[in-house]
Amino acid sequence: MNHIEADLDAYGCAIMPRVLSTETCAELRALWGDETCFRSRIHMARHGFGRGEYRYFSYPLPEPVARLRNELYPPLATIANMWAERFGQRSRFPETHAEFLDRCHVEGQVRPTPLILRYQPGDWNALHQDVYGPHIFPLQVAILLSEPQRDFAGGEFVLTEQRPRMQSRAEVVPLRQGDAVVFPVRERPVRGTRGDYRVQMRHGVSRLRSGLRFTLGIIFHDAP
Numbered sequence: 033m034n035h036i037e038a039d040l041d042a043y044g045c046a047i048m049p050r051v052l053s054t055e056t057c058a059e060l061r062a063l064w065g066d067e068t069c070f071r072s073r074i075h076m077a078r079h080g081f082g083r084g085e086y087r088y089f090s091y092p093l094p095e096p097v098a099r100l101r102n103e104l105y106p107p108l109a110t111i112a113n114m115w116a117e118r119f120g121q122r123s124r125f126p127e128t129h130a131e132f133l134d135r136c137h138v139e140g141q142v143r144p145t146p147l148i149l150r151y152q153p154g155d156w157n158a159l160h161q162d163v164y165g166p167h168i169f170p171l172q173v174a175i176l177l178s179e180p181q182r183d184f185a186g187g188e189f190v191l192t193e194q195r196p197r198m199q200s201r202a203e204v205v206p207l208r209q210g211d212a213v214v215f216p217v218r219e220r221p222v223r224g225t226r227g228d229y230r231v232q233m234r235h236g237v238s239r240l241r242s243g244l245r246f247t248l249g250i251i252f253h254d255a256p
């Protein structure tokens with residue numbers, strides 16, 4: 033996790049190669065048509081979010097999604113706690129995802145947030161932040177379920193950072209099928225000459241030129 037922390041510090045994102053096998057990527061893509069898996073579907077254009085569709089899983093999550101959410105959480109919580117300290121926050125994140133979810137649930141954030149997104153030619157995802165309520169876990173993960181160049185063209189994962197009194201910087205994250213990108217939900221600390229300051233982050237997806245692109249999004253806080 034050290035390189036993840038270092039990359040997050042320098043660029044705001046880190047790649048974890050091959051967190052899902054080709055077979056599991058195909059299994060998850062195939063869930064798209066299964067009505068029983070999802071609690072809601074969002075047509076992005078209707079909300080001004082871009083163009084394309086995403087579907088939030090219902091509980092219980094499919095096994096690979098539940099496993100990833102549980103396994104990715106503890107090392108990311110270590111980073112989240114270092115950030116909390118750098119931000120001067122008093123509260124800390126618990127060691128396990130189950131404990132963190134309990135905190136969300138007692139506050140009424142009970143609806144699952146892991147989702148699958150599907151992009152067709154011309155679709156795109158506007159720059160945004162996945163904040164759903166007061167309880168926020170500051171890092172999230174997206175996993176590409178399709179293979180660039182073979183399954184689709186265009187559709188690049190884009191991150192932007194906004195530093196105080198500076199112009200925005202964009203980063204395009206080169207992902208292959210099964211790769212995960214770790215990135216801040218809303219902000220990250222950056223070391224300056226007078227201590228840490230907050231950098232605002234947004235993520236989105238550039239226009240799909242051709243083909244079909246699926247992503248699995250893992251957000252650690254639940255939604256109200």
Ligand SMILES: O=C(O)CCC(=O)C(=O)O
Nearest residue numbers: 149174189237247249250
């Ligand atoms: O499709 C993508 O790569 C972006 C997904 C996204 O916005 C998310 O996982 O929160």
Ligand SMILES: [Fe+2]
Nearest residue numbers: 160162235249
């Ligand atoms: Fe998102």
